[in-house]
Structure formats: structure tokens, C-alpha cells
Amino acid sequence: MIDYNSVISQRVQDIKPSGIRKFFDILETMTDAISLGVGEPDFQTPWHIRDAGIYSLEKGFTKYTSNAGMTDVRREICNYLSRRFDLHYDMNSQVLVTVGGSEAIDLAIRCITNPGDEILIPEPSFVCYGPIASLASGVPVPIRLVADNEFRLSPEQLEAAITPRTKALVLPYPSNPTGGIMEREDLEKLVPILKQHGIIVLSDEIYAELTYGQHHVSMANIPEMYDQTIVVNGMSKCYSMTGWRLGYVCGPGELIAQMTKIHQYAIMSAPTTSQYAAVEALKNGDEDIEAMKEEYDGRRRYLVNGLRKLGLSCFEPKGAFYVFPSIQSTGLSSEEFCERLLVEQKVACIAGNAFGESGEGFVRMCYAASMQNLEEALRRIGLFLDSLKK
Amino acid sequence: MDQRSNKLLKLLEKDCTLTPAQLAAMCDTTEEDIALRVQSLKDEGVILGYKALINWEKTAIEAVEALIEVKITPQRDKGFDRIAERIYQYEEVESCYLMSGGYDVTVIITGRTLREVALFVSEKLSTIDGVTSTATHFILKKYKQQNVVFEQREEQRERLIFS
Structure with missing residues (x-):
């Protein structure tokens, strides 16, 4: 009998599984549960994009592509970023096509981390940064964001977290799970500190297109930060292409070249069919983005409004497709709230502490769901809150 | 016609069963405002009627x-x-x-x-x-009428419940 504990690396054993899936087993047994627990769009990938993928298969384009990704994809990524976000990159040296934004994050962190280097991670935030930093022999350092500040990162919080070992700052905005954003002036306040300490910014902009009432600003839009910022983005959220697994990373050519090396050995190249679909999406998909965004915006207002009417305090999320209400008034912990809401009223959402300790007291609800489901979910949440008062 | 009325029309064209409360939240206004807008759009002959699409x-x-x-x-x-x-x-x-x-x-x-x-x-x-x-x-x-596909051929795969 092999003792697998002695086989498995300590570093891997130390990593906790994602808290997002905590109640998966309970939910599997239910048939009429409503899920606000998803983290992906509810639209189908627009047909013209799927069609481009299918066409490429019909033509037999099923081989590896170049490591960095097809020229057409890299060109269209550059056109897209320049057209929509005023971000300018050289397609030959500053872009790498990856297997989803997730691989891009992994590559970026692995590329810059020496053993013991500290990676600052504002929390609550998506679950992957810490474990990836640990696997890369770095030390994840959480920065606890607060609801009073709409979960923005303040210069004081940043300054307080910096040590001589600080290597990089993850900037995950628009934010999963809070829906918070960083506006230009918020970013500008961080710049002197980041410059002074020479901290690399890893800007995860996968939700950049889903910003309501304003336009997303990247740290790389601030001229003095351009050379110090790695931008991660992808097709998943804006074109509803989660299953295609296609993302990209842009930044200084010196860093992209090193990331390409890791990608070359670990992955080879991003899926070819998905790259063909991506060319079509990036070229002709602007209208799809606008249409989906308009839909989300209506649902966003409806859910925030509904939760507030039920008495849950909830700041207005200006990005992504999540609402992050406080459930502190119920006296329950985030996990108790989620478990009881699921068992008693069959509504699934995610405990805020799955995204870092500072998420305790909050829950994440996703409004990438039909209006009927949102309406019914609100009704059930109302019943649940009433039952707590008795 | 302003942007809010345009938005209201788009929402109704997709689903005319949305309630005034839902429409108000989605258009960021009050139910009274929605009622006034719907009435005036009807009076102007912009909204001509509401019907079910039946197979x-x-x-x-x-x-x-x-x-x-x-x-x-x-x-x-x-x-x-x-x-x-x-x-x-x-x-x-x-x-x-x-x-x-x-x-x-x-x-x-x-x-x-x-x-x-x-x-x-x-x-x-x-x-x-x-x-x-x-x-x-x-x-x-x-096969399709008014943007609705009559028989969904696509496998409507369930999304992961948590992701």
C-alpha cells in the first residue's frame, strides 16, 4: 500500500480546495433549487462565433498553432484592446494567447516569483491567486478590503502591506465577487507607492467589458505604469465563451517572452478551434458585448433593488455580474446563511469567506440568471429572512 | 423619446410579462414613471399590443x-x-x-x-x-419566429451550479 501522503508534495497538500464548491453535494440532491452561485454568463456563445469555430473544424484546422498563438488572434487582440480600452501592445512581442485567463494568471505569477517573494492580493477576490502564488514558491499576502470603501484598494492599505519582499500586486477589478471597480483616480493614488517600491501589477481584467455606467480603466492606461503592469484578459466573460478556454496576457516584451517559455513547455499552444472562434469574436463581436451588457445591467438593478427592499445592505456593484450583500444583520455567518438558505429555501449562493476572510459577513449572488429565476430567488430569500425574525 | 423609453421598449419586446416593479428596477425609475411611459407609448401608437407566441x-x-x-x-x-x-x-x-x-x-x-x-x-x-x-x-x-426557436435542438446543458 502506497502512502500517498508521502508521495504528494507538501506544497500541494497545503493548498485548500476552493470554498466555492462547499455545498455542491447538498445541491446535487435537489431538483428545484435556483442557483445564484454560478460564475459564468448564461448566454450561449453568439452563433457567428460558434460558426467560425465549426468552420475551422470543417476545414481541418486541427493542428498546433505557434506557441504564442496564431498571428490573426494576436493581431485582433491588439486591435480590440486599442479600440475598446486605449491599450497598445505590439502583436509580435507583447501578447501571449493562453488557455483561459487562468493560465495567464498562473504564467504571470510564475514568471516573476522567486522563493519567498510576497504577492499582495486584495480580498475578497477570486480564489486562484493565493494558491498559484504558493505553488510558485511565493507568499500570498492578503489585503483586507472593506465594504465602506466599496471594496476598493486604498493607498493606505497598500502601503501598510508592503515589505522588502513585496514583488507584485494583484489588481482584480472589476471584482469577482464584490462587483467593485477601481476608477482612474483610485488607481492614480496607488501609482506613487507602486513606483517607489518597484512593484509589478498583475491586472486581472477579465470583467473589463462588464462595467456599468462608466468605462473600465486599466492600470496600464496610466503612462508611468505601462512598463510595470501585466494585463490579463480573455474571451470567457465578455463573449460568453467560458468553455472555449481562451485568454491572453499582455505586457512588457521581456516578461511575455519568459511567460511564453513556460507556456511552451507546459501547454504548447492554446486550443486551435478556440483561436479561430476568437478571431471572429474579437473582429465582429462588439455588438454582442453591448447587448449582453445591457441585459446584465437590467438584472443587476433588479437584484440590488430587490435585496435592498428585503433589508439587506448592498452597495451598488458597478462591474462584473455579482452582487455582494452584507448578511451581518441576520446574525448568521456567511456559511450558515448559505447553507440554511440552500436547505430551507433552495437558493444557492456563495459564502463571502470563500473569497478571503474579509468576505465573512457577505454572500456572493450572481445575476447572470433569467429574470424569472431572479424573481423567484428574491421571493425565497424574503421568506428565509422572515423565518429568521421569528 | 429618451433613452429610458428606448430601454423600456427593448425589455418589453423581449418579454412583455415583466411586471411594472421589475421594469422600474431594470430601468432605474419608479413604477409610476413606467406606467406613464407605457401609457404614452400606447397613445402614440408605438406599443401596438402584447401577444403570446404559440406553437x-x-x-x-x-x-x-x-x-x-x-x-x-x-x-x-x-x-x-x-x-x-x-x-x-x-x-x-x-x-x-x-x-x-x-x-x-x-x-x-x-x-x-x-x-x-x-x-x-x-x-x-x-x-x-x-x-x-x-x-x-x-x-x-x-423553425424560428420573432427570435424564438421553436424546437431547441441544442443540448441545453446545465451549467455548473457553482463555479
């Missing part, structure tokens, strides 16, 4: 639909409008459009049987003064 094939009710190409000699002063009006006044006519191209008017009619539709065309439509010819195309199967 009759799944019911016991028999229905036959046909698209008819109609050629017309336009009348002095009135153009095509006068004759089009004589056509669309019939209850059997579900839709009636003036067209560019090889013929003049598209008429879509619904009847209970093929015979009923054929009789309408031969006895009523083609005998109208000014109608010079008709070509009747029966609709055999509906």
Missing part, C-alpha cells in the same frame, strides 16, 4: 399558414395603399407588407385547412380589382 403544432388545434406573393396594379393617387387596405381588412390576413423586388405585397394568412386557405386566395384575394396575380406558399414547418 400550435403542439396543440390539438389544426392550423395552416401560407405566405402569398401578390402582384398589384397600383392606382393613380393611392398607389398600393388602397388595395393593400382591401386585403388586410380580411380577418384571415395575419400580416400584410408592401415589398420591394419581384412582387408587390406579401400576405400571410392562417386557416384551419389547406382548402380553407386555397379558397380564400381564389375567391377573395385574387378577385380584388387591381390584383393581377398570386403565388401561394404553404408554411411546412416553423
Whole structure:
């Protein structure tokens, strides 16, 4: 009998599984549960994009592509970023096509981390940064964001977290799970500190297109930060292409070249069919983005409004497709709230502490769901809150 | 018309069963404002009606639909409008459009049987003064209408419940 504990690396054993899936087993047994627990769009990938993928298969384009990704994809990524976000990159040296934004994050962190280097991670935030930093022999350092500040990162919080070992700052905005954003002036306040300490910014902009009432600003839009910022983005959220697994990373050519090396050995190249679909999406998909965004915006207002009417305090999320209400008034912990809401009223959402300790007291609800489901979910949440008062 | 009314129209066009409360939240306004806007859009003839989209094939009710190409000699002063009006006044006519191209008017009619539709065309439509010819195309199967696909062929795979 092999003792697998002695086989498995300590570093891997130390990593906790994602808290997002905590109640998966309970939910599997239910048939009429409503899920606000998803983290992906509810639209189908627009047909013209799927069609481009299918066409490429019909033509037999099923081989590896170049490591960095097809020229057409890299060109269209550059056109897209320049057209929509005023971000300018050289397609030959500053872009790498990856297997989803997730691989891009992994590559970026692995590329810059020496053993013991500290990676600052504002929390609550998506679950992957810490474990990836640990696997890369770095030390994840959480920065606890607060609801009073709409979960923005303040210069004081940043300054307080910096040590001589600080290597990089993850900037995950628009934010999963809070829906918070960083506006230009918020970013500008961080710049002197980041410059002074020479901290690399890893800007995860996968939700950049889903910003309501304003336009997303990247740290790389601030001229003095351009050379110090790695931008991660992808097709998943804006074109509803989660299953295609296609993302990209842009930044200084010196860093992209090193990331390409890791990608070359670990992955080879991003899926070819998905790259063909991506060319079509990036070229002709602007209208799809606008249409989906308009839909989300209506649902966003409806859910925030509904939760507030039920008495849950909830700041207005200006990005992504999540609402992050406080459930502190119920006296329950985030996990108790989620478990009881699921068992008693069959509504699934995610405990805020799955995204870092500072998420305790909050829950994440996703409004990438039909209006009927949102309406019914609100009704059930109302019943649940009433039952707590008795 | 302002942006909010445009948004309201788009939402209603997609789903007219949204309640005033839902519409108000989605358009970031009050229910009273929604009611006023809907009323004035009706008064202006912008909102013409609300209907359900029904797949009759799944019911016991028999229905036959046909698209008819109609050629017309336009009348002095009135153009095509006068004759089009004589056509669309019939209850059997579900839709009636003036067209560019090889013929003049598209008429879509619904009847209970093929015979009923054929009789309408031969006895009523083609005998109208000014109608010079008709070509009747029966609709055999509906795949999609008003953006709704009749039979979802795609595997509607469940999304992961948590992700």
C-alpha cells in the first residue's frame, strides 16, 4: 500500500480546495433549487462565433498553432484592446494567447516569483491567486478590503502591506465577487507607492467589458505604469465563451517572452478551434458585448433593488455580474446563511469567506440568471429572512 | 423619446410579462414613471399590443399558414395603399407588407385547412380589382419566429451550479 501522503508534495497538500464548491453535494440532491452561485454568463456563445469555430473544424484546422498563438488572434487582440480600452501592445512581442485567463494568471505569477517573494492580493477576490502564488514558491499576502470603501484598494492599505519582499500586486477589478471597480483616480493614488517600491501589477481584467455606467480603466492606461503592469484578459466573460478556454496576457516584451517559455513547455499552444472562434469574436463581436451588457445591467438593478427592499445592505456593484450583500444583520455567518438558505429555501449562493476572510459577513449572488429565476430567488430569500425574525 | 423609453421598449419586446416593479428596477425609475411611459407609448401608437407566441403544432388545434406573393396594379393617387387596405381588412390576413423586388405585397394568412386557405386566395384575394396575380406558399414547418426557436435542438446543458 502506497502512502500517498508521502508521495504528494507538501506544497500541494497545503493548498485548500476552493470554498466555492462547499455545498455542491447538498445541491446535487435537489431538483428545484435556483442557483445564484454560478460564475459564468448564461448566454450561449453568439452563433457567428460558434460558426467560425465549426468552420475551422470543417476545414481541418486541427493542428498546433505557434506557441504564442496564431498571428490573426494576436493581431485582433491588439486591435480590440486599442479600440475598446486605449491599450497598445505590439502583436509580435507583447501578447501571449493562453488557455483561459487562468493560465495567464498562473504564467504571470510564475514568471516573476522567486522563493519567498510576497504577492499582495486584495480580498475578497477570486480564489486562484493565493494558491498559484504558493505553488510558485511565493507568499500570498492578503489585503483586507472593506465594504465602506466599496471594496476598493486604498493607498493606505497598500502601503501598510508592503515589505522588502513585496514583488507584485494583484489588481482584480472589476471584482469577482464584490462587483467593485477601481476608477482612474483610485488607481492614480496607488501609482506613487507602486513606483517607489518597484512593484509589478498583475491586472486581472477579465470583467473589463462588464462595467456599468462608466468605462473600465486599466492600470496600464496610466503612462508611468505601462512598463510595470501585466494585463490579463480573455474571451470567457465578455463573449460568453467560458468553455472555449481562451485568454491572453499582455505586457512588457521581456516578461511575455519568459511567460511564453513556460507556456511552451507546459501547454504548447492554446486550443486551435478556440483561436479561430476568437478571431471572429474579437473582429465582429462588439455588438454582442453591448447587448449582453445591457441585459446584465437590467438584472443587476433588479437584484440590488430587490435585496435592498428585503433589508439587506448592498452597495451598488458597478462591474462584473455579482452582487455582494452584507448578511451581518441576520446574525448568521456567511456559511450558515448559505447553507440554511440552500436547505430551507433552495437558493444557492456563495459564502463571502470563500473569497478571503474579509468576505465573512457577505454572500456572493450572481445575476447572470433569467429574470424569472431572479424573481423567484428574491421571493425565497424574503421568506428565509422572515423565518429568521421569528 | 429618451433613452429610458428606448430601454423600456427593448425589455418589453423581449418579454412583455415583466411586471411594472421589475421594469422600474431594470430601468432605474419608479413604477409610476413606467406606467406613464407605457401609457404614452400606447397613445402614440408605438406599443401596438402584447401577444403570446404559440406553437400550435403542439396543440390539438389544426392550423395552416401560407405566405402569398401578390402582384398589384397600383392606382393613380393611392398607389398600393388602397388595395393593400382591401386585403388586410380580411380577418384571415395575419400580416400584410408592401415589398420591394419581384412582387408587390406579401400576405400571410392562417386557416384551419389547406382548402380553407386555397379558397380564400381564389375567391377573395385574387378577385380584388387591381390584383393581377398570386403565388401561394404553404408554411411546412416553423423553425424560428420573432427570435424564438421553436424546437431547441441544442443540448441545453446545465451549467455548473457553482463555479
